[in-house]
Amino acid sequence: MDRPVTEDASAGGPRHPPRGRRPSTTRRQIARAALELFAAHGYEETTVEQVAAAAGISRRTIFRYFPTKADLVWGEFDDELERLADQLAAAPADEPIFDVVRRAVVATNHFGAGALDELRIRITLITTVPALVAHSALRYGAWLDVVARFAARRLDADPEDLRARTVAHVALGAATAAYEHWAASGGDDPAPELDRAMALVAGGFDADDASVRS
Amino acid sequence: MDRPVTEDASAGGPRHPPRGRRPSTTRRQIARAALELFAAHGYEETTVEQVAAAAGISRRTIFRYFPTKADLVWGEFDDELERLADQLAAAPADEPIFDVVRRAVVATNHFGAGALDELRIRITLITTVPALVAHSALRYGAWLDVVARFAARRLDADPEDLRARTVAHVALGAATAAYEHWAASGGDDPAPELDRAMALVAGGFDADDASVRS
DNA sequence: TCCATTCTGGCATCCAGTGTTATAAATTGG
């Protein structure tokens, strides 16, 4: 009802009232409308035109808020990336690299019961719809960079160092497996699955390790 | 010069002469024409129409040989998948899971000097062009299934088992990191990079392990 | 020759994504 005034809840600078015409909607509102349609009728079956209609704006405006149709599903992924980077940077210097990544990934993936339903819809779409599986590789690129940069710092190496990139790619692989598994089997919080997958890696897939058998 | 007669060099059944009109070209020829154009002018800058013209066929026919533009870059990836599956199946039953995967991946990625140039073009495109990075997630899906099925057999578990899927995703991560690194830094055979990346994982990223420091 | 089969080309269509332009809604300054 009240106009969305760009919902800037962050600690901002001096509050100049915004200059021109106010946005008629928010990213959040558009994404929510899209997700409902995708969940109800399927991603491929829903056109951007229909999302626009549901959100009460024009097709062209959708693409000003989101660069691609696939990005409608990803919500505020960039924010999560920042939290991950902070977690990594704050880790004690003597903690082993992969342990830090493991802790950080798990820590940034705790969700309240309220957000779980929406999260499951998102992850199910991302891990099952081919167009979204494909797109995820692009979003994960930034994730890889964050983790690889951290690993490179710890190894005193270049961000393109094979070891640093491998740490990142492997961590992403474990996280992807965990999320895929969580979305398919109706668990509760995805954090335990994440921790278990990362533990397997940290143990080097040693078949004698109890963590593998648990 | 001579007509391409569907180049079926495999050990076939009884040789009925093919029935209807013969194909005017081959997948190989089309892919080669496409790769040249992509390398020369860029992937996004080249339209399927131009590939068709270079291959001497119509745009529509391109999409009968290849389901998407991106698949033009992937060549005979399916064949490689079969070889990987065979390698995995032939491994001794007492060899640790990840060691088997490591050996199989390395073994299926030896290339003669003649094929290296084309491989590097392919991998460079796949790891740098956003549309191809995205598409790769779809092709790797089949790769994941092959490795996960192997791991599941070894673990006497379901193919969707978290451990099996994690093994597959993590192996793919390591392989991706290796290939990415190989394409960027002009090495020779990608196999050593693959082996090194997989060794890091097998060692659990233990910083005291010599394999990590080498 | 007539027929069945296989491949190709051309056309129409859908949809995601982009550039452009006009217009609406808001603030600032007179």
Place this chain on the structure above:
DNA sequence: CCAATTTATAACACTGGATGCCAGAATGGA
């Protein structure tokens, strides 16, 4: 209150990948 400026939106046109459909070309067989 009016004009200038700024920002957001809508409407339109256009590109290019992908798909369905159908007519026609090219082959072997009866």
